[in-house]
Amino acid sequence: MLVMIREDFREILRLVRPGARVLDVGCGEGALLELLTREKEIDGRGLEISAHGVAACMARGLSVVQGDADQDLDHFPDKTFDYAVLSQTLQATRNPRHVLDELLRIADRAIVSFPNFGHWRVRWSLISRGRMPETKALPMPWWSTPNIHLCTLADFMALTEDLGVRVDASAAFAGNGPARPIDPTTALENWRSETCLFLLSRGAPAERVEPSAVSGDLLIP
Amino acid sequence: MADLDLDVSAPLGGGVWRFPADRPLVLDSGARIGGLEIAYQTYGSLNEDGTNAVLICHALTGDQYVASTHPATGKPGWWTRLVGPGKPIDPARHFVICSNVVGGCMGSTGPASTNPATGQAWGLSFPIITIADMVRAQAMLIDALGVDTLLAVVGGSMGGMQVQQWAVDYPQRVFSAVVVASTSRHSAQNIAFHEVGRQAIMADPEWRGGAYAAQGSRPEKGLAVARMSAHITYLSEPALQRKFGRELQRDGLSWGFDADFQVESYLRHQGAAFVDRFDANSYLYITRAMDYFDLAAPHGGVLANAFKAARDVRFCVLSFTSDWLYPSSESRHIVRALTAAGCRAAFAEIDSDKGHDAFLLDEPVMDAALTGFMASVERERGIGR
Numbered sequence: 187m188l189v190m191i192r193e194d195f196r197e198i199l200r201l202v203r204p205g206a207r208v209l210d211v212g213c214g215e216g217a218l219l220e221l222l223t224r225e226k227e228i229d230g231r232g233l234e235i236s237a238h239g240v241a242a243c244m245a246r247g248l249s250v251v252q253g254d255a256d257q258d259l260d261h262f263p264d265k266t267f268d269y270a271v272l273s274q275t276l277q278a279t280r281n282p283r284h285v286l287d288e289l290l291r292i293a294d295r296a297i298v299s300f301p302n303f304g305h306w307r308v309r310w311s312l313i314s315r316g317r318m319p320e321t322k323a324l325p326m327p328w329w330s331t332p333n334i335h336l337c338t339l340a341d342f343m344a345l346t347e348d349l350g351v352r353v354d355a356s357a358a359f360a361g362n363g364p365a366r367p368i369d370p371t372t373a374l375e376n377w378r379s380e381t382c383l384f385l386l387s388r389g390a391p392a393e394r395v396e397p398s399a400v401s402g403d404l405l406i407p
Numbered sequence: 408m409a410d411l412d413l414d415v416s417a418p419l420g421g422g423v424w425r426f427p428a429d430r431p432l433v434l435d436s437g438a439r440i441g442g443l444e445i446a447y448q449t450y451g452s453l454n455e456d457g458t459n460a461v462l463i464c465h466a467l468t469g470d471q472y473v474a475s476t477h478p479a480t481g482k483p484g485w486w487t488r489l490v491g492p493g494k495p496i497d498p499a500r501h502f503v504i505c506s507n508v509v510g511g512c513m514g515s516t517g518p519a520s521t522n523p524a525t526g527q528a529w530g531l532s533f534p535i536i537t538i539a540d541m542v543r544a545q546a547m548l549i550d551a552l553g554v555d556t557l558l559a560v561v562g563g564s565m566g567g568m569q570v571q572q573w574a575v576d577y578p579q580r581v582f583s584a585v586v587v588a589s590t591s592r593h594s595a596q597n598i599a600f601h602e603v604g605r606q607a608i609m610a611d612p613e614w615r616g617g618a619y620a621a622q623g624s625r626p627e628k629g630l631a632v633a634r635m636s637a638h639i640t641y642l643s644e645p646a647l648q649r650k651f652g653r654e655l656q657r658d659g660l661s662w663g664f665d666a667d668f669q670v671e672s673y674l675r676h677q678g679a680a681f682v683d684r685f686d687a688n689s690y691l692y693i694t695r696a697m698d699y700f701d702l703a704a705p706h707g708g709v710l711a712n713a714f715k716a717a718r719d720v721r722f723c724v725l726s727f728t729s730d731w732l733y734p735s736s737e738s739r740h741i742v743r744a745l746t747a748a749g750c751r752a753a754f755a756e757i758d759s760d761k762g763h764d765a766f767l768l769d770e771p772v773m774d775a776a777l778t779g780f781m782a783s784v785e786r787e788r789g790i791g792r
Contacts, residue, residue: 231751240755241776244723247783249751251742261743 194299194383195221197357197365198271201297201385202226206268209233209293211255211285212275216243219250231267233258256280259288267293274381276300277333287349290388295354299383302358304338304376323380339376346386355385417551421448421471423514424551432509432516432544438534442523445548446514447471447506450490451498453554458582458788460554461496462545463505464562464569467637467693468685470513473505474498479684485767488774489561495777496561500790504552508569509544510536510693512686519620519686529688531617536692538565538700542572546580556580558788559781563587563766564733565693568700571741574717575702583721583784585777588730588766590737591710591744592701597732600640601694604633608687617688630687631678638677643729643762703744710744717750721787723780724754725766725773732763753780 195218202208204226210219213232216239222228232250234240243250251258255272256279270293272285277300279285289296301323302308311319318328324336337345346353357365358379368375368382417424423446426432431439448471453460463473463486470477474484474491490496490503507515510533518533525532549557560581562570567589574584590597608614611629615622639647651670666672706712722745726738735756745752757772759765766773 231746237755237757237772240753241772241779244753244755244776245779245782247779247786249721249753251746251752251754252756253739253742253754258743261746263747266746266749 192217193359193363193365194273194381197359197383198222198273198297199225201355202228202269205229207231207266208269208271209262209267210271210273211259211289212272212278213243213248213250214239216246216248216250218271218273219243219248220246223248254279255285255288259285259292262288262292264291265294269293269295269297271297273297273299274301277336279335282335282337283345283349286345286351286386290349290351290386294387296351296386297383298386299381300337300342301333302339302376302379302382303336304340305380306377307380309377321380339370339379339382340373342382342384343370346384351386351388353384354387357383359383416553417447417548419449419452419552422446424548426547426551430547432540432547434534434540434543435537436535440509440516440534442516443509443544443547444514444516444520445506445509445544446511447504447548448473448475449505449552450474450503451501453502453552454790456789457553457555458558459500459785459790460502460504460549460552460557462549462557462560462573463490463496463503464545464560464566464573465505465508466562466564466566467697468634468681468690469566470511471505471507472513474503477684480680488767488769489777495774495781496559500785501558502554504549504554506545506548508541508693510541510689510696512689513684515544517686518617518688518692528618528620530620531688533688533692535695535699537696538568538572539576541696542569542576545569545573546577549580556582558790559583559585559784561585561587562589564589564763565697568697568702571702572700574720574722575713578717578720581717581720582788583723583780584717585723585725585780586738586741587725587773588727588733588738588763589741590733591703591713591741593698594737598698600636600732601698603636605691605694607632607636608691611687614687617691619687625682626687627682630682630685630690631675633687633690634681634685635674635678638674640732641762641764643731643760645729645760646762646764649760710740711747714745714748714750718748720750721780721784722750722752723776724752725776726754726756727759727761727763727765727770728756729760730763730765 208228208230210232213234219230235254240252270289307321308319358368360380426443428441431441432443473486507513510517512519518529522529560570560573567586570584570586608629611626613624614626654669702713703710726735742754
């Protein structure tokens with residue numbers, strides 16, 4: 187069976203150093219952890235809120251703990267990991283600021299992706315219909331979405347500045363299209379980036395990693 | 408089994424293994440038990456690499472008959488849900504070992520055994536034992552069985568305490584550890600319930616200062632009450648309500664103290680059945696061992712420090728939402744310590760309304776998690792399926 191890799195997973199796969207210690211927060215059924223373990227031989231751990239997801243991870247042989255980002259990150263010691271991944275979860279946390287802070291306490295680098303509420307489709311939906319947007323990146327109605335702290339690219343940049351966090355790499359996705367390098371400081375990006383992904387750190391300035399320019403689906407047997 | 412080229416001293420299949428007098432069990436209290444006898448069962452056989460041994464640790468009133476008919480009750484093994492053909496732990500792939508703990512009463516040396524020095528039952532002259540002592544005795548047994556490392560040590564409740572102790576005391580001999588519905592130390596409430604049980608036994612006039620065996624009596628009433636009170640802690644209010652509610656035994660009330668309610672008769676039955684298979688003094692000693700258990704205590708009270716030695720052990724911790732004896736918060740405490748110690752820990756809180764006893768009952772999510780976990784440790788250990 188051929189499994190197509192999610193575009194943001196492919197980008198994360200590219201950013202993570204082989205053999206690194208990785209924590210995937212909100213790891214679901216462990217698809218990303220399994221991919222990273224297979225392709226990059228990482229020493230992976232996961233945190234997942236649903237028992238169903240944890241059981242699926244166990245069946246894959248992954249070390250995944252049931253818990254949530256808001257409460258359980260506090261129990262990890264400083265610098266336990268090389269990377270902490272928070273993929274499409276930040277907007278569902280109660281205290282995104284605290285979670286982001288914790289990610290960079292327990293790991294040298296954080297890889298964070300979220301749907302950009304500043305995307306033109308979202309803005310258009312609000313302006314034209316006056317209703318909470320339902321887009322590909324934000325598919326659920328307002329009353330059932332787990333997303334409680336939506337933000338725009340500009341909001342996120344302001345938070346990283348506030349927290350003294352440096353952006354080492356950034357990429358944008360639309361649908362399941364290939365990753366596109368972005369310059370988050372340009373106003374235009376806030377209009378056209380549907381989903382954003384950032385490599386963040388607190389250490390000394392690191393070499394800036396450019397997102398992959400190669401496209402085409404990576405197929406894994 | 409015949410094709411195995413092993414120096415196996417204790418016979419496969421099971422029985423009672425008696426250690427030579429010059430190999431005593433050294434207890435935490437400093438006492439020594441010479442000529443230690445450990446009763447055990449084995450299923451399956453050790454592979455050529457010696458990598459497929461799985462030790463099952465039983466709970467407070469459990470025994471070695473994990474997957475075979477109990478000789479006293481005629482009931483099936485207590486964990487046939489998990490151990491058996493086609494189960495997560497399968498004698499076709501694993502060399503399964505389950506022993507009766509030291510201090511027990513199903514063939515292992517305990518307070519009901521004869522003290523060689525006096526020719527009488529030990530009674531209260533039996534030394535106080537701990538969870539670590541139980542584990543030390545199990546380690547002696549697996550040595551005698553020719554097993555060097557264990558693919559997995561698996562246990563629920565008190566068995567889960569032994570599993571943690573194994574990982575801390577013998578990390579190099581334990582590849583993976585499965586802790587189900589357990590705790591790293593007893594809460595005040597846990598100790599309180601055990602104290603009620605012990606006091607019930609000791610209040611029975613037939614207990615006779617623990618020397619009942621020598622005097623030809625048995626504190627059956629006290630032991631039955633101990634079991635009844637403990638049994639309530641193994642269930643949950645929804646489970647009791649679903650099973651019995653306020654249903655009566657017969658038409659109308661007796662206007663007396665007969666067992667009017669079905670739940671009363673159920674508990675009386677549980678108590679009465681228990682005295683046929685369990686020794687009152689063993690109950691005292693084993694509950695004491697559980698109360699004394701505190702894995703963090705020798706490590707400055709920091710559980711993570713206890714687990715530091717076990718960094719390479721793969722842990723699987725499972726808890727049940729309705730378990731109020733060892734609630735999920737206890738398991739989370741263990742998992743956080745494992746995380747802080749840098750151990751590999753998987754943890755799932757399983758949604759169940761069956762209370763603490765859920766670990767012995769039909770819980771498909773537990774089965775699935777364990778199946779997956781065992782498959783992954785076998786892969787890592789290089790055992791083909």
